[in-house]
Amino acid sequence: MPVTDVTQDIDTRTLTITAEFAAPVERVWQVYADPRQLERVWGPPTHPATFVEHDLSPGSRCTYFMTGPDGQRYGGWWQITEVDAPHRLAFDDGFADGDLNPVDTAPVARSVFTFEAVDGGTRAVYTSTYDTAEALQQVLDMGVVEGATTAINQIDGLLAA
Template identity: 30%
Template sequence: MTNNFVFESDLNAKTIHIQREFHAPVEKVWRAWTEPALLDKWIAPQPWRAETKTWDFSTGGIWLYAMIGTDGTKRWVYAQFTAIDAGSSYSTMGMFCDAEGNPIETAPKSYRVNKFSSLEGNRSMVDTVITFEDESTIRMFAEGGFKEGTAMSLANLDELLAAE
């Protein structure tokens, strides 16, 4: 069973393109990406886990969550939903923050567009483009284990979809 994982970084354009197939209908995949109880089950690469503190899935709404390490260390992430086309796409602006959602002054911002589509055979595709503000940030993500962590998280999602 192949998932056709694509991870391409373009340092000049300051973008990362991620594409991944899932063996589940697009409605089920959409729910897994847009319901916090489901997101918390797969978004963190193991052995990390995720915990949502705030969730408002509306344009201008906020998702505040922590990635929690095995020692209890929390890395807080703030994402603001900038556009939502229910069932087919949503966009966010994200950055690292403190536990209250206050941005870390030196934290880089990223802009993400997630598009969902149906494929033959009751499968679906998620196509993501992440744009960064500066070259040092794209380099950090492109060269610092983000690809491997993303692959692990999406494998977690495969397991969740199979169990649902």
């Protein structure tokens, strides 16, 4: 399993997940740069994603929805804030309604994904910071650790294909 560590810190309002992949940084980056590949791993296996908009340029927005086993859709969005391909992607990550508009009352994560070469592969560090401890606790209670871990663990299969 790629995920090697998960750290939750209520005091700093952060969730950090570390994973290691047996593929070069450039290949791991392509998983995020290509919406069709990203759809295969963004979200747990029970909730596949569909990206409606996907542009990793600073200032752009990505929108997507995940579909649950019962057919219910769960929307989300990214507002891209920084890109240093293939090493760093930063974006605000939030929940969206059925029309993929941001839900103002839901938590927003300031997410930073970094990718570095290690031992012939890639170490990825996924850090999400929330405005309040309550917002972090809300997503923890929603199962973000389990969902993100199972999603990230799918990447190995995609890289091997």
